Every structure is written in C-alpha cells, then in structure tokens.
Amino acid sequence: MSYLRIWLASARYSIVRTLMFRFDFFLWAMVELFWMSVNLLLVTVIYDHTASVAGWSKYEMILLVGTAMLIQRYVMGFFWSNLFEMSRNIRSGTFDFFLAQPGNPLFMVATRKLDPDGLCNSFVALGVVIYAAHRLGLHPGAADLAAYGLMILCGIIIHFSVLVMSASLTFWTTGGDSIVTSYFSLFEFSRLPRAAFKGAANVIFVWLLPVVVVSNAPASTLLHGFQPSYAVWLFAVALAWLAVAIFVFNRGLRRYASASS
Template sequence: MATPFHLVRLWLIQLRYAASRELAFRANFFAWVVVELAWFVLQLAFVGVVYQHVESVAGWSRQEMIVLVATNQLIQQIFTAFLMPGLVKLPELVREGKLDFVLLKPAPPQFLVSTSHLEIGPLANAAIAAVVGILALHDLHITPTLPSLLAYLLLVLAGLLTHYALLLGLVSLTFWIIQAESVLLGYYSIFQVARLPREAATGWFRILFTLVLPLLLVANIPAATLIRGLQPSSILLLLVTCLTAAFASSFFFHLGLRRYQSASS
C-alpha cells in the first residue's frame, strides 16, 4: 500500500528523470516555449481586437479581461507542464498494450499514468502569463491583499484539479474507443469556455459549465478574487465542484481500467 509520503517521493524521482530527459533536447524546449507563447499572444490579440470596438464585455474591462486570460494561461501551462504530458500518453499505452508495465508497478496506476512525464517549457510560459497578469493589475491600480493572494493560489490549484479531472475523463474514453487521439482536441475545444467571463453565460450553458463541468469557474473565480476581493461563496463553489469532478473522473478511469485487456501473450 503506497502512502502519500511514498507517492510524493516517487513523483519527485519521476520529475527528476523527466527533467533530465527534457533537457537532453534543448532546441525542442525553446521551440515549445515559442509555440505556447504564440498561442498566448493570439488570445491577447483577440482581446485587443474585441476591445477596439467595445468598452466592456459582461462587465469586464480590457485590463480585467487580460487578468482573466492570463490566469487561465497560468493554470493551463502549469497543468501542461506537470500532468498533461503523462495523461495524453494513455491512449497509446492502452492501444499498444504498454499499460501492462504500469499495472505491474507497486503504485496506483492513475498516479503513475498522470505523473510519468514532464515538460519544462510551459513553466516559462506560466511565468510570462503571471507577469502579464501582474502588469494588468498594475494598470488597474490594484494591489492584492495577502488573504486574496493566498486564496488566488489555492484557487489556481483547484483550477489545476479541474483541468486534470476533465482530461483524465476524456483520455479514459480510450478504454472503449481504440483510437482516442481526438480527445486532446476535445480538451482544447472544451477549455475555451474557461476564458469566457462567467457573467457572459446564461441559461443552460451557465448551469452546465458551472455545476457539471465547472469550467466557467476555473479562471473566473481566481481572477475575480484578485480584482474584486474575496467572495467566499464563489470560492466554496469552485472547491466543491472541482473535487466532485476529480472523484467522478477517477471513478471513470478505474471503470475503464477493468475493461483493459493485456496485450501480452
């Protein structure tokens, strides 16, 4: 039985191994920093074009929207660095029967699949997103208080857990569908919702993406905490929904795992 301490140690070892593997391909590392930066610039350009024509969108000014987009980028890049690289390998592991090697190890398979790889490049982009967010806050003349800053960090972690839950759920489809590479496209498509100001959504869309898939909360609540101060009910809502999503996706993964048929003879 693996204890939490044992798992943390295992993760650190895996991180060290993955980091040395990453740094063996330095040109690739810089190339991916540029790629991710280009996608972030694209989002900022979109904000720039929209706010050329309007003063505010759903009550969010240009600088507030930049804080929202930067927060979303920060969460997504941290997720892309630590958890996503391992998860996206699951369809290949299942299809080629290589999951056998994971299942034979004395640690929870979900943990091993999730933490097996690391990408360092996204961390540089997370830092750039943080700088862009700080500059936008500076333009808004906002200096976050210590409690709101701590709450922001906690909410960023909750956002990470939401990203994790959704992608784990999507890649777990691979136990039913042989070629599930398009789930990555699905992840990127669905997570466009996280960049929307929450107030822009109404009706069933708002309910679906708040209570079932809490994507409207992932970046909105942390950004609003920095801009408008602590809002306990919203914070609680994000924490509860992200934990529920994480438990549901973990259940789905284990359900799929029961269908897995080893490829060995």
C-alpha cells in the first residue's frame, strides 16, 4: 500500500515536471510518433507488392505491429528512462541515493519517474490496434479482451526484465548503457510474425529469447481467439525472465561498492 503511495507521488512529480518542460514533451512525443509511422509505412509499402507475409494479411500485420508498439510504449512510459539512468547512476555513484531510501531498491529505481510522452503515444498504438481489428471485422468477447490485456502485461514484465538485466550489467562492466540501447534492436524482431522465423533464427528468437512470443501471443489471441498453449508459454516466460532479472539485480547489488568521493 505504501508502495502505491510512493508510486503515485512519483507520477505526480513527473507530470509537474512535464508541464515545466512542455517543448521537451512535445518533441519526444513527436519522435515516437514518427518512428511508429515509419514502421507502419514499411508494412503498407510491403503489402502494396504482396498479399501475404508468412500467412499474415495486411491488417493482421498492422495488428501485430500495433501490439508490439503498445507494449513498447508502456515500457518506455513507465520504466525506460529510470533503467537507462540506473546504469549511469551505478557508474557515477549516485545510485547510493536509491539504497538510502526505505524501500525495495529495485522498486525505488524503476518507478522514480514516468514519461508522459510515451504514455500518450500508447493511446496512438491502441488506436492502431483497434483500427486494424475493425478493418478485420473482429469482435473479440470480454474474455478475449481480458486475455489480451493480461498478455500485454506479461509482455511489459518481459521487456522490463530484459531492461533490468542489461542495466544490471553495469555492476560488472562499464559498457552497460550501450547494452541497454541494444534492447531496441532486439525488439525489432517482435514486429515480425512467428511463422517467418525458420531454422536457427527460430531457435534463437522464438525459443531462447522472448522477443517474438511477446507480441505474437497477444496478437493471435485477438485474431484467432484464446489459445491456452500460447498463454501458458508467455506466462512462464514472463515469470522466468522476471526471476532471473531480480536475481541478477540482487547479485549486482552485492558487488556495488559506490564511487570514491
């Protein structure tokens, strides 16, 4: 309960801060909007030349891309800048500040602020998903929608875990923030349909790394109804990655020796 109050306080602080730097907010919202449009344009151009990619029609693909965007916007809005700054703070020693706070360090680090621009754009991503569903004539029931929502939540947990793990590497090496940046490249794969992965790519990106299932599972729930196998898979993957992330973070914490000053 007190954690919720802390989180609400940081949310309030972030909104006040955004109101102070309105131009910044506008600029970054535009940046995300531009990148989202670029990805949608890629889909549009490809489908000008073919009717199906790995068995997915144009609007099915847009639904997939929209779902991937939705998860990524939430991650950007809630956690990205906190975890990006975490690796910087570990190196500079400012990380002490979080350890001194009376709460779980990971919680304190991960919820320090929100990025309202990412959260605003999540509505755009949601709009893309709804538009695609409308064009496909989908009428998902309440249960399907609930499953979709839960799967998005699992997706956020998976992204969060990957970010925590990459940022935690800074406890051991100094190249941590470039590894955090690498996260973007990794999740480019989540805009692709699972059936497109064959051979070694199938093993690496579908089975070993969670980047494909994270977007494909919720998207196919909307498209083809609830599939228990996908749901269990996604849930297990989310749990496993979160556990590993917390473990790595805590091991790193033991190594943390602050900075000399």
